[in-house]
Amino acid sequence: MSEPSVFTRILQGDIPSEIIAETDRVFAIRDIAPRAPVHLLVIPKTEQYRDVVDLAAGDPSLLAEMTDLAARLADEHADGDFRLIFNRGAGAGQTVFHVHAHVLAGGLDEGSLGD
Ligand code: 5GP
Numbered sequence: 239m240s241e242p243s244v245f246t247r248i249l250q251g252d253i254p255s256e257i258i259a260e261t262d263r264v265f266a267i268r269d270i271a272p273r274a275p276v277h278l279l280v281i282p283k284t285e286q287y288r289d290v291v292d293l294a295a296g297d298p299s300l301l302a303e304m305t306d307l308a309a310r311l312a313d314e315h316a317d318g319d320f321r322l323i324f325n326r327g328a329g330a331g332q333t334v335f336h337v338h339a340h341v342l343a344g345g346l347d348e349g350s351l352g353d
Contacts, residue, residue: 243336245281259311264303266311266341275344276315280304285336290324293337308341316343 248255249265258278259266269277282300287293293301305322312320320343325332 243285244334245279245336245338246285249281249283259307259314261303261307263300264307266307269340274321274342274346276312276320276342278308278311278315278341278343279338280308280311280341281336281338287337288335289326289332289337290339291326304339308339311341312343319343319346321346 242250242252244253245267247253248267249257255267255270257265257267260283263284264280264282266278266280269279282293282304284300287296287300290301308320308322309318312318320341323340323342324337325340
């Protein structure tokens, strides 16, 4: 058995982080190192999928639940517009191999793809 991911440990309460929203299968927290006025992470409760490609192939309805929760959070925490980022692979900046979406919102630079 490999070690639980940092996000599973947060979900289980082993690492402190407020769970700001959840459904049966998905939860959301604030990123510990925000790169936008609103920077949230939307995460499946299962760590079975390591990245978005894996998730889309294995359970597209779970991916749709993530985008739904991202939209709801962008409504609640900003004006409803948001940027959704999935890093896939270490070369793209992925550091936690438990799939998660970055939800960036609130005062983003128009036309920019990221940082
Ligand atoms: P990645 O680089 O894998 O796409 O994104 C992982 C994200 O998780 C990073 O933006 C990082 O700041 C965030 N993160 C890592 N550890 C923790 C933690 O313990 N708590 C919270 N809230 N965010 C974390």
